[in-house]
Amino acid sequence: MSVEAGYEEIGILKEIAELLNEGTDTKAVLSGVLKKLLHVTGLQTGWIFLIDEHGEHQLIADAALPPALVNNQKQRMCQGKCWCVNKYNNRQLNKASNIMECKRIEEAIEEDAGETCGLTHHATVPLRAGQERFGILNVGAPNKTHFEKNELALLEAVAYQIGTALKRIKLTQREQETALVAERNRLARDLHDSVNQLLFSLSLTARAGVEMTQTDEVKQTFSYIQDLAQEALGEMRALIWQLRPQGLENGLVSALRSYANMLGLSIETTVTGAASIPGKVEEALWRIGQEALANCKKHSQTTAAALFFQASKDGVKMTIKDSGCGFHYDENLEIPSLGLKNMKARTEALNGTFQLKSKSGSGTEINIQIPF
Known part of the structure; x- marks a missing residue:
């Protein structure tokens, strides 16, 4: 690899790293990275599958898919199995794989499902961070039937960056959920210690007023206040339960x-x-x-x-x-x-x-x- 090519690759990785570090919305981040990757490498088509622990895949990002894969709201991409997903699930996909024939494209051609724009193959790269796996990155171009070693190395480097970013996003979301629970608990404590106690005191005071006064109209007023306080207490207890379910x-x-x-x-x-x-x-x-x-x-x-x-x-x-x-x-x-x-x-x-x-x-x- 020439010095110029090395600098160019470093520049690509830097731009992609900046995109990956900008947000916490998985779909938006991966869509932006995929478009940037295709632009700087000159490739035309790409898509990213996130794959859960049960082996079910989700199309999370795509760019310039041919009409045959876009038809029916991308149903062909969202359903069914294919060779790259099967290899991933069988743990046979551990690094960037050169050219892999696309089963989805082949089926689209057999079914005359639409224009494929010359796309027949793609490179496949697993997305992971350490031992944690997230899915696969697929990229291709019309009539392209071979990826050079340096192209695969670049794709693998980008895939590692994506995997690390996905782990960061996952941890960030977990932290946000933990913080939300803590805030709910704090608010529930505050409501119990302040508003709930005030309503209880109001109810006791109204009850005492009923017993102390001899005037019927005043008794009715105090009784009404007591009923309102009891109703408010019930609503408050339900709200506290919603915030912090004991x-x-x-x-x-x-x-x-x-x-x-x-x-x-x-x-x-x-x-x-x-x-x-x-x-x-x-x-x-x-x-x-x-x-x-x-x-x-x-x-x-x-x-x-x-x-x-x-x-x-x-x-x-x-x-x-x-x-x-x-x-x-x-x-x-x-x-x-x-x-x-x-x-x-x-x-x-x-x-x-x-x-x-x-x-x-x-x-x-x-x-x-x-x-x-």
Whole structure:
């Protein structure tokens, strides 16, 4: 390699390193790096798959894919298996691999799925940081059937940088989640020690006022104040529970059962299966369960609810239902309330499915399914 070529490669790595250090949004960072890599190397097409511990891949970034791979919202890239993903999952892909025929392109040609723009092969590089693996980087160009050693070395260097950045982003997100939990705990303590105690004192004072006065109108006023204070205390305790659920360390179902009891609901729970639930999934199910039980308390005109929870190595299913008044709901129309929309959004943010069933006079049922 000439001195000029060496300086050029160092410059490329420097520019890419700067991009990788700029943000914490995985999709935005990888899209920017991929475009920069293709621009400085003169290659035309590239894509990045993130691959989870179950071997399932996600198309996280792509650039200049031929029409045959873009059609149907890139369905061909998002589904199915291919040789590079299989090699990665079988741990046969440990360094930059020269030219690999693209199974997705071959299938597109066989099915006459659209123009492939001369792309038939690609180089494949695993993304990793130490022993931790994240996915693969694929790059290619029309009619290119060979990568030189220096090209593969550059791709491998970039892949190492991407892997390190992905680990940094993962750690940053974990730190942010930890900080969020700490802030919730602090706020819950502050509310309990200040506002909660003030409301309790107000309730006691109003009760004393009722007992001390002889005037009916004043008694009614103090009674009204006491009722308001008690209602506010209930709302405050529910808010503190939402911020810092006591008992979640004993399991999600136990926490939801305790929350239902605090709301004054009797709840029947059925649990099947056992699995270690990721923190994000447990947090989402906890928030969804809280909202569902609160809705039951406020709107169902019943004090009984049922919780069904099923866990497996592939995911969890949770159902919360009541036999209350229900409401008219058409699955083809928009979800009617903000609380229900939030439940659906939390579920879908984790690639889960949300289903709502309700009819006037027949109760309400919420089904959540989240894979992991």
